[in-house]
Amino acid sequence: MIRRTSMAVLALLVAIPLAAQAPAGWEMRVDHSTNPSDPDDVPEVTVRSIDSGFEVSTGPAVTLWNPANTASGAYTLEGTFTLLQPSGHVNYYGLIFGGSGLEGDQESYIYFLVAQNGSFIIRHRSGNEAVEDIVGRTPHEAVRPAGENGQSVNRLQVRVGAADTQFVVNGTVVHTAPKTGVAARTDGVWGVRVNHVMPGIRVEGLRVTS
Numbered sequence: 705m706i707r708r709t710s711m712a713v714l715a716l717l718v719a720i721p722l723a724a725q726a727p728a729g730w731e732m733r734v735d736h737s738t739n740p741s742d743p744d745d746v747p748e749v750t751v752r753s754i755d756s757g758f759e760v761s762t763g764p765a766v767t768l769w770n771p772a773n774t775a776s777g778a779y780t781l782e783g784t785f786t787l788l789q790p791s792g793h794v795n796y797y798g799l800i801f802g803g804s805g806l807e808g809d810q811e812s813y814i815y816f817l818v819a820q821n822g823s824f825i826i827r828h829r830s831g832n833e834a835v836e837d838i839v840g841r842t843p844h845e846a847v848r849p850a851g852e853n854g855q856s857v858n859r860l861q862v863r864v865g866a867a868d869t870q871f872v873v874n875g876t877v878v879h880t881a882p883k884t885g886v887a888a889r890t891d892g893v894w895g896v897r898v899n900h901v902m903p904g905i906r907v908e909g910l911r912v913t914s
Contacts, residue, residue, distance in 0.1 A: 727758055730895075733767040733806055757908035759788070760797075760898045767813075769806055769895030775864070775912045776891035782861040782911060783896070788904030790820045790854045795899040798824075798860050803893035814838070814889065815897045816871050818858050822849035824878055826871055828886040838887055839871075839879050846876035859909075864890045 734749055750761040751768065760766065775781060781801050798817035805811045810831060818824045824847055826838040848856040861872035869890060871879045881887040894912060898905050 727753060727770065729770045729772060730768055731771065731807070732769075733811070734764045735766075736764045736900075754906070757906065757910060760896070760902070760905045760907065762898050762900050762902045765898065765900040767800060767806060767811075767895065767897050769800070769803060769893050771893060773895065773912070774891075774893050775801065778865055778914065780861055780863045780913050781894050782859065782909065782913075783907055784857065784859045784909045785818065786906035786908070787820055787850055787854070787856045787858075788906055790850045791901045791903065793901070794819050794821050794823075795902055796825055797898040797902060797905050798896070799862055799894065800897050801862055801864075801894040802889045802891060803895065806893060806895075812889065813892070814886070816860060816862055817897060817899070818847045818860065818873065820850040820854075820856065822847045824871070824873065826879060826881070828889070830886075836886055838881055842878075844873065844876075844878045846873040846878055848874065 732749060732751065746763045749763045749766045752759045781799055783799055785797055796817035796819045798815065800813045800815045803813035806813065812830050814826065814828050816824070816826050823841050823843045825841050828836045828838060848858050850856050859874050863870040863872060868883055869881050869887060870877045883890065896907055896910070
């Protein structure tokens, strides 16, 4: 299903429901690039259900979530992300958690994303514009980069404990963050983030366990 949003002078952030092709009950928030040197390549985000999950193509960057999907206390969030076709330049995709207010101007969540060049980032987003690094762009051998065919598969996990949170790629802990400051905001909605100009990301095995 393709959804279109109009461009504004600044990034237009819209939360809209996804229709039949996407997982039932899921919503998406689209944010357009405001960087003239790095524009969105197309105006749409496409989400398509498959038997084992769903596939996302961007356009503008998108956050995807189901309001019923929440986690608190100690838990593990995981999902497997297959890069079907790389972006023309480095862009990131992966998990969000600890989310609140995702449909409005006071959105808040932590995201843990990987990229086709074998790096990862961990950031906290607060409001329409504010983004704070927990870990900036960091190469790690655990992150599988795009192969000769342009594809890769990475299993991401966020293991939230009482005192810290472990960020895991393909079974390897790539970072451990003490639960202080913004990194303590782990209770809330979970879902997926795919940054802009990503021709194809497959999401499978998305779940929370205690």
